[in-house]
Each structure stands twice: as structure tokens, then as C-alpha cells.
Amino acid sequence: MARPDKAAAVAELVDSFQESTGAVLTEYRGLTVKQLQDLRSSLGENAHYAVVKNTLTQIAAKEAGVAGFDDLLTGPTAIAFINGDVVEAAKGLRDFAKANPALVIKGGYLDGRTVDVSEISKIADLESREVLLAKLAGGMLASLSQAAALFQAPLAQTARVAAALQQKAEQDPSILQGGAGEPAAVAEEPVAEESTSTETPADDEAAASTEA
Structure with missing residues (x-):
């Protein structure tokens, strides 16, 4: 060469x-x-x-x-x-x-x-780099799925409660007014009757003296 x-x-x-x-x-x-x-x-x-x-x-x-x-x-x-x-x-x-x-x-x-x-x-x-990356990605996806399940669980429970309330409200509209059925009548306290007489105590004394 x-x-x-x-x-x-x-x-x-x-x-x-x-x-x-x-x-x-x-x-x-x-x-x-x-x-x-x-x-x-x-x-x-x-x-x-x-x-x-x-x-x-x-x-x-x-x-x-x-x-x-x-x-x-x-x-x-x-x-x-x-x-x-x-x-x-x-x-x-x-x-x-x-x-x-x-x-x-x-x-x-x-x-x-x-x-x-x-x-x-x-x-x-x-294990090759591709395999390790695939396992890492799989682990991340599994973690994300678990996290998503955790986030979705309360929402699903809320949805079920909301559906139950809606069904109850359709059967009993008063529940939307804060009651659990027909609202009970409010008991009214008795009001003392007011005197309709216009006479004053002085007039009463005068009338008594005249009769005497």
C-alpha cells in the first residue's frame, strides 16, 4: 500500500x-x-x-x-x-x-x-435499549392507568349519587326544595285578639259614675 x-x-x-x-x-x-x-x-x-x-x-x-x-x-x-x-x-x-x-x-x-x-x-x-424503553413505557402506562382509575373512581361515585338524586327528584319534586317529601305545614302561633273597643279607661269611669 x-x-x-x-x-x-x-x-x-x-x-x-x-x-x-x-x-x-x-x-x-x-x-x-x-x-x-x-x-x-x-x-x-x-x-x-x-x-x-x-x-x-x-x-x-x-x-x-x-x-x-x-x-x-x-x-x-x-x-x-x-x-x-x-x-x-x-x-x-x-x-x-x-x-x-x-x-x-x-x-x-x-x-x-x-x-x-x-x-x-x-x-x-x-436487555437491549429498545426492550428497556418498552418496559419503561409499559410501566409508565400502567402507572397512568392506575392514576386515571384513582381519578375516575370519585367521579363515578358522584355520577351515581347524582343519578340517584335525579331519579328521586323525578318521583318527588319537593326534594329539590330541600324537603324529603311534602313539606310539613308550618304551625302558626295563636295571636291574641285585639280589643275593638275605642273606649278609654277614663270613659269607663265616667259611665260608671253616671249610672250611680
């Missing part, structure tokens, strides 16, 4: 390291071109899979500040640069390796540190 081509290849690898959330190194010896295409398709948008030269990758890793790759860069090497969900990419690589034993996962670099095969396997066993 000419020097300018090497520089361009290293620069591209440096960008891949810096822009990705992680990288998983694999040995692809024995995989057909069709199988490599299937692997790239299975990873989808979560990662892009690139066959690399070990010497150039060592240079690019150092320039990108990625350490601990030297021991993994042996034999034919290809790297899955993870762009999306790390868990989903790890699952894709693991499942493809199970179906195609020629793909060997050697290790990787995640969260600023190197990880071995066992750690990648543990990551693959985790």
Missing part, C-alpha cells in the same frame, strides 16, 4: 475509533464473501464491520487513544465499530458466531477500556 493510501486508511480508522461507542475485534478467516455480507446486514445500523490491516490498526488505535489492542491484533482481523446500541451489536455478533463458527470474537474496547470475550458475552445477554 502506497504511503498516501496508508495515511488515508489510518485516518479513516482513527475517525472510526473516535466516532464509535465501542469496537469488537474478530477473526473472520474461513468466512465467505456472502457470509461477510450477511454479517454486515445483520448488524444493521448498530455497527459497521470492516476488514483491517493489523499494523495500520495499531497506529490508528494509538492516535485515537485506544490502548490494549496489540495482543488482539493477530491473524486476519475485522472490527465491528459500534455506532448504536452496544448490547444489540454484541447480540448480533454473538448470534452470528454461533451460526457461523468461523467468526471468532477476540475482544473489544468499550467505555474507554478493553474487554475480553466473556465480558462481551455478558453484554450480549443484557
Whole structure:
């Protein structure tokens, strides 16, 4: 490879390291071109899979500040640069390796540190971001449904009371006047009869003296 081509290849690898959330190194010896295409398709948008030269990758890793790759860069090497969900990419690589034993996962670099095969396997066993979000959304919906039920319960009770009152009022309109049936007649207190006589006490005395 000419020097300018090497520089361009290293620069591209440096960008891949810096822009990705992680990288998983694999040995692809024995995989057909069709199988490599299937692997790239299975990873989808979560990662892009690139066959690399070990010497150039060592240079690019150092320039990108990625350490601990030297021991993994042996034999034919290809790297899955993870762009999306790390868990989903790890699952894709693991499942493809199970179906195609020629793909060997050697290790990787995640969260600023190197990880071995066992750690990648543990990551693959985790639930993906989509699943976790779905569970979170389901939990939120359940909480909202419970909250809605709590809000609706008093309203339903109020509606039942209102319906009962309406039915009662239709049967007995006086209930709307504050009674529970025909209002009882108000008992009137007896009023003392007023004298219709216009005579005064003085007139009474005069009349008595005349009779005498």
C-alpha cells in the first residue's frame, strides 16, 4: 500500500475509533464473501464491520487513544465499530458466531477500556435499549392507568349519587326544595285578639259614675 493510501486508511480508522461507542475485534478467516455480507446486514445500523490491516490498526488505535489492542491484533482481523446500541451489536455478533463458527470474537474496547470475550458475552445477554424503553413505557402506562382509575373512581361515585338524586327528584319534586317529601305545614302561633273597643279607661269611669 502506497504511503498516501496508508495515511488515508489510518485516518479513516482513527475517525472510526473516535466516532464509535465501542469496537469488537474478530477473526473472520474461513468466512465467505456472502457470509461477510450477511454479517454486515445483520448488524444493521448498530455497527459497521470492516476488514483491517493489523499494523495500520495499531497506529490508528494509538492516535485515537485506544490502548490494549496489540495482543488482539493477530491473524486476519475485522472490527465491528459500534455506532448504536452496544448490547444489540454484541447480540448480533454473538448470534452470528454461533451460526457461523468461523467468526471468532477476540475482544473489544468499550467505555474507554478493553474487554475480553466473556465480558462481551455478558453484554450480549443484557436487555437491549429498545426492550428497556418498552418496559419503561409499559410501566409508565400502567402507572397512568392506575392514576386515571384513582381519578375516575370519585367521579363515578358522584355520577351515581347524582343519578340517584335525579331519579328521586323525578318521583318527588319537593326534594329539590330541600324537603324529603311534602313539606310539613308550618304551625302558626295563636295571636291574641285585639280589643275593638275605642273606649278609654277614663270613659269607663265616667259611665260608671253616671249610672250611680
